[in-house]
Amino acid sequence: MADIASTPRVEDTVRTARPKLHKVILVNDHYTPREFVVRVLRAEFRMDEGQSFRVMLTAHQRGSCVVAVFTREIAEEKATRATDMAREAGYPLLFTTEPEE
Numbered sequence: 001m002a003d004i005a006s007t008p009r010v011e012d013t014v015r016t017a018r019p020k021l022h023k024v025i026l027v028n029d030h031y032t033p034r035e036f037v038v039r040v041l042r043a044e045f046r047m048d049e050g051q052s053f054r055v056m057l058t059a060h061q062r063g064s065c066v067v068a069v070f071t072r073e074i075a076e077e078k079a080t081r082a083t084d085m086a087r088e089a090g091y092p093l094l095f096t097t098e099p100e101e
């Protein structure tokens with residue numbers, strides 16, 4: 001047979017896996033002691049004293065501060081663990097997540 005149409009190829013594009021990143025956000029409140037915020041940042045996000053103090057102070061002054069970005073699952077897990085750490089100590093400290101643009 002000379003007239004068999006060739007099948008158009010679809011899905012020939014190579015796709016690069018690039019999962020959307022999510023921000024972990026530290027939210028200010030009036031009750032959680034500054035030193036405790038610094039301690040949680042160091043423990044859960046492995047920041048040094050200087051980094052964690054600057055992030056804490058930025059949230060304190062501006063209302064919130066981006067702590068770090070991760071894939072969604074990791075961001076949610078870290079925000080939950082950090083928030084739970086505060087609940088166990090009796091503080092209202094809150095970490096949230098949101099997708100990056």
Ligand code: NFA
Pocket residue numbers: 026027028029030031032033034037056057059060093
């Ligand atoms: N605003 C809190 C205080 O003055 C400190 C704080 C900073 C709490 C960042 C939450 C987040 N003790």
